[in-house]
Amino acid sequence: MIREGDRPDQSCVILEGWLCRYRIIASGRRQILSLHVPGDVPDLMGLHLAVMDHTLSALTPAVIGCIPYRRIDELIATYPRLAAALWRETLIDAAQFRGWMVGLGRREALSRIAHLICEMYLRMQVIGLTDGFSFRFPVKQVDLADATGLSDVHVNRTLQELRRRGLLSLAKGDLTILDWEQLKSVADFDPQYLHLGD
Amino acid sequence: MIREGDRPDQSCVILEGWLCRYRIIASGRRQILSLHVPGDVPDLMGLHLAVMDHTLSALTPAVIGCIPYRRIDELIATYPRLAAALWRETLIDAAQFRGWMVGLGRREALSRIAHLICEMYLRMQVIGLTDGFSFRFPVKQVDLADATGLSDVHVNRTLQELRRRGLLSLAKGDLTILDWEQLKSVADFDPQYLHLGD
């Protein structure tokens, strides 16, 4: 949707589907920086930074709403508190990056993947897209690998280990958490960084 | 200076010294999330997020200036464009997190450390704290390890490799880049993400 190096003049809101942001380095390896679900506005940064430092792309077929920056500026002028709300949104964005950094740098594979799943479960719950402990998780293992900094083969084996331990089931993009407490514990998951509560 | 879980009511500006932000996970491992040098305001996020999700701490003796949020709010009310400037500052913060995530997830040790050094060199240059290719780099190897997601032993060996290749010298906190082009190339460094240019 937007490429690294672009100078966009509008933001988008996800109405349906999943997007991700990523960057590819010289060796050809890709790091996914964030996953985005309906309700997210994944490119607010363009409002104050001229050049995109990463690419925004769809993981699934998606429906997107577009808002020109010009229009956002007008809205902010009319409703000054909107600026604070959007600013806050970008701060939560940054908090999520921090959450992922800890995983990338200091968690082993099992915990890293479990953590990502805990996060996406809560985020899906907040937007009403969970059914009990089940939700759509249309992320391919290769993408999961690029999000967690692992190889796809290792992601596959780690998912098997999570299944073997009875923590979750995942097939055809349908994920069910079978033991939330244990999953959280394996993930060392503390939702604080998502700032859902405030 | 500020701990995870705190609800601060002021921001700080670094006048002298280096700070870092970090989080410690259950296993006791620490991930440093960012390094901060004079001129940085490392805790602007508190302005709109109630609870700190990480700790802010000094790496060296430091001199800090404090600004109550209340005062910042007043200033913003008086000079509305200040809000945009501060917002932008937090967006650059997020961009730096993204830069680090790519390293943590997808770069090998040598490139990861080289990359960090390239970044700090440019940031020090911008604030006028470089002398040619030399600058103070008072970061212990343990801290470097926690910043790059490596073990301290491996950081030590990787630094030796960088020295062996004639890319830099580093002793007693004094760093000199001996071959900037090669260092950049090993690091696969593209300063775009720092948004220094705009």
Place this chain on the structure above:
DNA sequence: CGCCCCTTTGATATTAATCAAGAACTGTGG
């Protein structure tokens, strides 16, 4: 039915972590 995309499996290679000392500094008090 066949193709393509995704997942799974097995074998092997690498990178980096861990463990355990020892050496080199730093600052301190005598």
Place this chain on the structure above:
DNA sequence: CCACAGTTCTTGATTAATATCAAAGGGGCG
């Protein structure tokens, strides 16, 4: 000015985690 105690850095040996390579299954869709 020196002995020391505490950091920080360095080294060697070993182990563990994860990547890479290569190939084989499975399932959905035209």
